[in-house]
Amino acid sequence: MKVVATNKFANFNYFLLETYEAGIVLKGSEIKSIRKNGMTLTESFILIKDNNVVLKNSFVKPYQNVNGFSPKPDRDRVLLLNKSEILKIRQKVEQKGLTVIPVKAYIEKNRLKIEIAVAKGKKLYDKKEDKKEKDIARTQSRLMGA
Numbered sequence: 001m002k003v004v005a006t007n008k009f010a011n012f013n014y015f016l017l018e019t020y021e022a023g024i025v026l027k028g029s030e031i032k033s034i035r036k037n038g039m040t041l042t043e044s045f046i047l048i049k050d051n052n053v054v055l056k057n058s059f060v061k062p063y064q065n066v067n068g069f070s071p072k073p074d075r076d077r078v079l080l081l082n083k084s085e086i087l088k089i090r091q092k093v094e095q096k097g098l099t100v101i102p103v104k105a106y107i108e109k110n111r112l113k114i115e116i117a118v119a120k121g122k123k124l125y126d127k128k129e130d131k132k133e134k135d136i137a138r139t140q141s142r143l144m145g146a
Contacts, residue, residue, distance in 0.1 A: 004112075005039040005105040012127065014101060014119035020089065022053065022114045023080035024105075027071040029063035034112060038063070039105055046079070046100040046116055048090050053079040055102060055114065079114060092118045 010016065026034075033039070038061030047054050055077045062070050081089075092098050103115045122130075 001106050001108045003104055003106045004034050004037055005041045007041040007044070007101065007103055009042065010101055010103050010117065010119070012122075012130070014099075014117070014121055015126075016103065016117040016119050017098070018092070018118045019103065020081065020085055020116050020118075022116055024055065024112050024114050025078040025080065026112065028069050029066045030060050030071060031112060033061050033063040034105070035107065036063075041102045041105060044102050046102060048086065048093065048100070051083065051086055053081055053086060053089070053100075053116075055079055058102070079116070089118060097121065 040059045044058040045056055047056060057074065058077060059074050060071075062073055089100060093100060097120050099119055099121070100116055101119050103117050105112060105114050107113070
């Protein structure tokens, strides 16, 4: 498994409640660009429309050695999930305060997979608590090592 893109702010801004693995529909030379780490998920999000799961605001850098057709780098991409998974996700999103975000993209068995998570947004005080806990753990590890 080769991780090609991660959403660095996913754990900082959200509580990840449940994760799913989804395939993705690509066009043209996008997979070649993604294999060269040409994908970003930082500001991307997921919408569910008419039993279709759509990845929005993800950026795939255009491949340099392409002749002719080159898809838009910031186009919407359809994610592939089972119908039962889509229904579960839709039910959870309809609850107040829950959303779906991409966490990471990776290549497994020559297929690009996107790990998505049903998440709840953190408040400012939650983020401060997380930062405090990380600082305490860091100082403890320094003291143990020194």
